Amino acid sequence: MALVMSPKDFATATPSWWCPGCGDFGVLASLKSACAELALNPRDVAFVSGIGCSGKISGYLHSYAFHGVHGRALPVATAVKVANNGLTVIAAGGDGDGFAIGAGHFLHAVRRNPNITYIVMDNQTYGLTKGQSSPTSDLGYVTGTSPSGNPDAPLNGMAVALAAGGTFIARGFSAQPKKLIELIKAAIEHPGFSVVEVMSPCVTFNKHNTFAWFKENVFDVTQIEGYDHTNKQHAFEALTADGKIPLGIIYQSQRAAFDDLVLGDTPPLTTADVYDTGRFRDIQDSYR
Amino acid sequence: MILNNIEVMFGGQAGDGSLTTGDMIAGVFKRMGLEVYTYKDFPSRIRGGHTNYVIRAGTTPNYGMADFVDCLVAFDLEAVQLHIDEMRSGGFIIFDNTDEKIPAELRRDDLNWYEIPIGKIAKEDLGLELVRNTVSLGVIAELIGMDPQILRRDVTNIYKRKGEKVVDINIRAIEAGEQYIRDHFASTPSGYTLTASADGDRLIMMGNDAIAYGSLVGGCRFMAGYPITPATDVLEWMAKHLPQHGGAVVQAEDELAAVNMIIGAAFTGVRSMTATSGPGLSLMTEGIGLASSLEIPIVIVECARAGPSTGLPTKTEQSNLQHIIFGGHGEFPKIVLAPGTVEESFYLAIDAQNLAEKYQMPVFILSEQALCQSKATLPRLSFEGVEVDRGKLITEPVVFGEYRRFAFTEDHVSPRVIPGTEGGMHLAPGSEHNDGGVITENADNRKRMMEKRMGKMETARPDLPKANLFVSPGARVGIIGYGSNRGPIAEAQDRLNQMGEPVNFLQLKTLWPFPDDDVKAFIEANDHVYVVENTYTGQLARLIRHVVGPIEKLHDVRKYNGRPFRPIEIIDAVRTGSAVSLAGV
Helix, strand or coil, X not given: CCCCCCHHHHECCCXXXXXXXXXXXXXXXXXXHHHHHXXXXXXXXXXXXXXXXXXXXXXXXXXEEEECCCCCHHHHHHHHHHHCCCCEEEEEEEHHHHHCCCHHHHHHHHHHCCCCEEEXXXXXXXXXXXXXXXXXXXXXXXXXXXXXXCCCCCCCHHHHHHHCCCCEEEEEECCCHHHHHHHHHHHHHCCCCEEEEEECCCCCCCXXXXXXXHHHHEEEHHHCCCCCCCCHHHHHHHHHCCCCEEEEEEEECCCCCHHHHHHCXXXXXXXXXXXXXXXXXXXXXHHC | CCCCEEEEEEEEECCCCXXXXXXXXXXXXXXXXXXXXXXXXXXXXXXXXXXXXXEEEECCCXXXXXXXXXXXXXXXHHHHHHHHHHEEEEEEEEEECCCCCCCHHHCCCCCEEEEECHHHHHHHHCCCHHHHHHHHHHHHHHHHCCCHHHHHHHHHHHHHHHCHHHHHHHHHHHHHHHHHHHHHCCCCCCCCCCCCCCCCCEEEEEHHHHHHHHHHHCCCCEEEECCCCCCHHHHHHHHHHHHHHCCEEEECCCHHHHHHHHHHHHHCCCCEEEEECHHHHHHHHHXXXXXXXXXXXXXXXXXXXXXCCCCECCCCCCCXXXXXXXXXXCCCCCEEECCCCHHHHHHHHHHHHHHHHHHCCCEEEEEEHHHHCCEEEEECCCCCCCCCXXXXXXXXXXXXXXXXXXXXXXXXXXXXXXXXXXXXXXXXXXXXXXXXXXXXXXXXXXXXXXXXXXXXXXHHHHHCCCCEEECCCCCCEEEEEEHHHHHHHHHHHHHHHHCCCCEEEEEECEEECCCHHHHXXXXXXXXXXXXXXXXXXXXXXXXXXXXXXXXXXXXEEECCCCCCCCHHHHHHHHHHCCCEEECCC
């Protein structure tokens, strides 16, 4: 019988550490709703996060949650899926976690295409260390570590994901919960690596990319005439065009998932018989 | 001269097939019933550069190299130039003089010279230059009396995959080598009578294969790794075998990913391991602290090579010991095991899997290039008493709210659930947390959590592999060592005993938590103790001094030129009795 779940079933008793008004509240609320609407069972959800304000999110989702080291959520999440492909595996992190210290793992996760979901909560700043520039900060962004203005051009993570062979690339805005819930649901249901970048404003340190600024500067990608999200060319143009930021499912395609390729017909590794040690006695015959 | 104990060295350029030929001769010696040890000394490149492969065979087990080389097969002049000083007086050099001649100043009159146009025989008589290695096999076989039947059978078995023609030309190559000696040289060098007992039910195995095999038997079903010399063999072995036994292997994008992957799989309930060497260990250090903080069982195989940085990528050293024990920010528990032989590599790998899960912490298997990439003969591995003990793993549903993943218990080990278990949902954070996994900076909780995690090392202590103590009657001098030095130390001990200068030997197998009591008792029982290790700074000696203080009866014997000890170097150090002896320099 299918479970009937409510977002509350995914809540924990742990009080949030986020600042009042933080965009991350919108991401968490949408994630809980998406899990409930998909009728997931918390015991079968593994939720992995990295470090930073975004990394705190794993403490607030009732599940088997893992709060690891900075930038390494994706290797952990990939292996959780390989170890037990019966689990729903979701990873979350910020722009620093995913595009700076963990950028290498991001690329390789995209390339491998494991059947997991990655939510990047992008606030274009380093919140937890009090407002330094991040890989997605605007050029010229003035911070404590860039007093003359950020000299680094921002990284277009979703365009990178597309170039690296991404199979599900979406972007949401934490102030648009209804749309975000649908994006996260579609991402979880996608059979492969799904990345959802959520524009999630930092109300404390980023005084430029605010809720008000985003409201003026985002649009739904479906508003582009004739847009086909299975067309790579369309997706690349939308992601790299100057001007407003496109939201929605930007690109989706299908290819074999990493865990399926690695495992083949192997049942979840957690069910492998480890106790019958004697059956390995004969391997040594090849060393005679 | 020692009868029935020979060290053969093949020297030439990397890629010229001397490794294959060396493996073949090792197999023949083994099937002749001899005990074999091999040591690869090769450059960090695929083609070119001097390489040599040492095969030692004797009637008693050898776990290391001899004092000198008895037989050098030199495929070029460089091999003679580099190794002539390592030759035993009375030994013999087989030199391929097709393209080069031995200059007069290089000659030693105490050696037997066999200058043979091996390359020319292969190219002109047999029509295939490639078989010059096999010609050299025939030469050696004739000179030292290798069993011709076994040699032919082995060569046939190795080449039969490549077809009858390839087998045929290699057999003819052996015959050409044998015939050349019969035609051109009157007698064979005296002293080497390699007649041995029947082969029996024995194995010949590389240290890395033994670690991988033991890990599979010990229940490991997930491995992630990044190729690095000299550890790659473990990843390759597991990639071949794990999928056949319900497991999986992932080649990660780097060591940061590899260690986090095994943490992820272990968190999910699958016994997991990685294998790396120094540079990879540096990258994994962050993740190892995470695993220990989260009380997740992982096994890290460290196949040490000479550092720092890239160092000598294909040479042996024991200089990662203190990195393994003390590396990482913060303080956290871990267990470090060090096998001294191929056989011990297998059994300790099983222990490592059990200890990691029972005590929910990282366990290291520390090997070194001179052991992990060496092959040795060993008795058939025993499966008696081999069990998988999953400790406090819970597979039944638990009551949410009551269950505490990091519960304080008497033995400091908490019952562990894995994802999918009803009621066990929790957060596992690398930040300090309370017994339920909630992040907290509370001072009392911090103190208790530190004591809980570190306390597990004391809980584990009685369960850890015991040191091997080799006592000689009447000895008041002792030697302490571990890992690949087991071989040269044991041999030095035998010979010192025979000389009437007996020594005791303590071979440590658990290096962390440090076996304080065993080391203290050993030092108390001896008037002088020599600590033998492949480091510059005396890393093991420092650990020992931390336990026993700055006592004068402790002597350091160190070698750090990238090569393993030869027994004579240890014998000389003990007989000299100086505070610090440097070998090989």
